[in-house]
Amino acid sequence: MDSSLLSHRSRVFERADPYAVSTYVNQHVGQHHIRLPRKGLPEASLDHRKFASLDLCRISYGGEVRVLSHALESVFHLQILLQGHCMWRRGRAERLLGPGELLLINPDEPVDLAYSADCEKFILKLPARLLDAVCDEQRWQRPSEGVRFIHSHYQLLALEGFAGLLTMVCHEAEAFDSLQRVQEHYSQIVASKLLTLLQTNVSRESLGSQAVTFERIAEYIERNLKQDIGSEQLARQASMSLRSLYGLFERHAGTTPKHYIRQQKLERIHRSLSDPDCSVRNITELALEYGFVHLGRFSESYKALFGELPSDTLKRRP
Incomplete structure (x- = not known):
């Protein structure tokens, strides 16, 4: 799984200043700021691809770092830990994530993450408008405040077919002749898959209350x-x-x-x-x-x- 989610063909930074990488991430993936140890300057690496309305990102800071954000506002973040560890905190709750675990962050949720020195993540950014559009197309009922995922943590391998889908998306993103229409199809499939695999506040179309034949x-x-x-x-x-x-x-x-x-x-x-x-x-x-x-x-x-x-x-x- 580790080697299948973006490759060096998508490399933007290698052994670079973490603050330069953070500035790039703010422009393309989501608003945040980082806190580094007082001593030393880690060397960060970043792979990135724009894919229709999605952003695919693979990042490592090369040292212990804390990532903070008040809220992502109009985007969802799906983060998969590839190696190392990451401490997630929200209020008094906290959880140590290991390789293969998935973190899903809603747009209105504050972000407080502490990376280990060897931590590497894959991040998928989904605009809220993409999930809204999928709900509207399928006539699924969503609250006026928008889509929201109920739980934050998952084991990636427990989500049937999703790891393979992400692998295909990354391969297509790095393909020389990738078509925009194909990318849009993949993006809609990713959004639909998440809305059906994970528990949300969306009410999908019902078969009705009468006896079902x-x-x-x-x-x-x-x-x-x-x-x-x-x-x-x-x-x-x-x-x-x-x-x-x-x-x-x-x-x-x-x-x-x-x-x-x-x-x-x-x-x-x-x-x-x-x-x-x-x-x-x-x-x-x-x-x-x-x-x-x-x-x-x-x-x-x-x-x-x-x-x-x-x-x-x-x-x-x-």
């Missing part, structure tokens, strides 16, 4: 195929236990909710690739729209279902 659940899935719909989320929307949901799908579809949703996504993509009136310029973009971030697995699943690769379907268009 398989047909109504299938209609809900059809309307939201481009979203990352998990079995637990679907059970909550249907106001039933996970066991009852699995039983419903076994009786009506002969499969699990996860396999059913994947098949519906693949069938929608197949129809798009087969339809000469449907504008499809890039199979990768189409796969990403439906949440297939592992393109090799996508091609394998597609071929297993339809007996040919997606590119073959596209070539056979009339």
